[in-house]
Amino acid sequence: MKSRDRSANVYRKPTMSDVARLAEVGVMTVSRVLNGTAKVTDATRARVERAIEQLNYSPNELARVFRGQRSHSIGLILPYLYDTFFATCAHAVITVAREHGYSVILTTSNEDPETEVAEARSMLQRCVEGVVVIPTYARSSRLARTSFGRTPVVAFDRPSSDASIDTVLVQNTAGARRMVEHLIEHGHKRIAFMGISRSLFTINARFLGYRRALQDAGLDENSFFGCDSDTSTREALDAMMRNGNPPTAILTSSTLATRYVLGSIAHLGLHVPADLALAGFDDFELAEFTAPPLTVVRQPVQEMGRVATNLLFDRIARGETPQSGSRIVLPVEIVLRRSCGCKHRTPVVMQ
Amino acid sequence: MKSRDRSANVYRKPTMSDVARLAEVGVMTVSRVLNGTAKVTDATRARVERAIEQLNYSPNELARVFRGQRSHSIGLILPYLYDTFFATCAHAVITVAREHGYSVILTTSNEDPETEVAEARSMLQRCVEGVVVIPTYARSSRLARTSFGRTPVVAFDRPSSDASIDTVLVQNTAGARRMVEHLIEHGHKRIAFMGISRSLFTINARFLGYRRALQDAGLDENSFFGCDSDTSTREALDAMMRNGNPPTAILTSSTLATRYVLGSIAHLGLHVPADLALAGFDDFELAEFTAPPLTVVRQPVQEMGRVATNLLFDRIARGETPQSGSRIVLPVEIVLRRSCGCKHRTPVVMQ
């Protein structure tokens, strides 16, 4: 018995030829009804549609792609998903993809360059038409334009180490700089910077803005990189404050750092902004309800995801792979609440 | 000129037969080298591997799937992604999927039943081997076991309207009940419940726990469903407090509701817990840094996602589609901080 005898299968998804047989037409007619590729008489169309209904048939998208059509899917690689920032990015990407009728294959790199390339590879093997990615630590990301063949790639939030990849960023440096200038306007002369690691592009860019503002004002730097846990942050802050010349203000470089610093401040019994003024980078939903409400640099998270994804679809549509990637930088806002020393009852957004 | 002349293409991904030609072997040999399906001499293997290297060949996963293999991908449908709760769920699912060597196709339903079925359909057309889903509002979700054919489906966080679908939930009712009992122990007699909508399964389940605790204590209910914006929440709370007999404690039924209530409380100038005690359902990272730190019912979010996904892989592995879905309920914890009136300096976790 040859494999022709497909009825032997206990269960099998109906195929186009099943529909054709039931409707007593050729497979091509079914295809035409499905895609509206050519004219079909109303009578036959009705027969086909009824057969489709009866069999609960739905076309095998994979076969279609396989046949050489577009896969209507893009890949998205993020470091993590439990971070609100990244999740919001994902939301934006998925939303734009849906607007274009595309599906998203989403994976996380866990900030591991190996995982990152492996996942990218897996996506390409699945014939995604493009990839949007937040690269792992800039230095170590091994993503290269060349390994993507003609498949477009757009990096966002952090640049890729490969300059020929399109990139969408926000004004990390300028934002941090303006925030520090604001703290200086409040009269602070000893301003500390706390972050996770300088090897993260965004953190480093923000640090450079901080440094620049201090230099312009002739002030000294005081930075700590290692806010990766409650205890390390607490110890660092404790050491800073015990120092003969403790900071009177702190700029935290990410929501995570902000959280750890907030915890440490509470633990040390410090008062914000009386004992220590505080400003963070990256706004978050509950920033208004911390004690006191937090002043932050707000980045256009959704916007960044949207712009990156639209850029990708642009590349896909034009089938072009640029020699030198474009670089788009989105503006940030300063949200003044109370932790910096301002007295605003409701947040004031600048620019 | 027939389509045989493939060299006419400006660019084309190398295929297995390209490799075979270069290595001067049959395609099957290449396949065998790739999959280790059968023995190949070291010599030929080396030749093949060199050809693969040279061509930078990587197998077309879609063709493989198409050929009747497993797709090694599962679908994940969530209401949204910008909600931390859902993002955390997604993270858990993706992590487990990766452990199994599977990719995840992720989409959002935006709580719209139509979108939900459309996305499910699209996933099936893409040959996912299973689907994990947080169904839209229980009443309206149109997901039915039957429309998935033999593809397993697991619902979590909320049950599906189709009882034959496996479901993983948390103790919503019991958790809320215990939380209210705790508020009662603090001496509160007028406890309000604030939530988004009773048509959401989780919110309703929590409300039932609240109601039960009050009934057991012989107290009256006071609930508001409509915390879907800052203003509606503020107006509702304002009305409650102006009432002759205002509540002395509130249980909010989700992080979102908590946020709105927190904002309203600040706006009305109320003091927590002196004027009004507060407890929330669902813990969040900054709960410790609100003023005062928030007492909450903590649900095992990651755990729920993991359990659901493992259950799915279990079904996939066994190729079974149960007649009646199993129902797994995960325990919750009570995290006592200060907003309920407790004086704990650090959180106390119960059970």
Add this chain to the structure above:
DNA sequence: CTGTTAGCGCGTTCAC
């Protein structure tokens, strides 16, 4: 051990 053949479900090409 290795190569050849025959489809998987669909759409393109070309006859009818």
Add this chain to the structure above:
DNA sequence: GTGAACGCGCTAACAG
């Protein structure tokens, strides 16, 4: 308007 044949990249089944 409609249908038959062919092949997309890959692998199971069968030769050699």
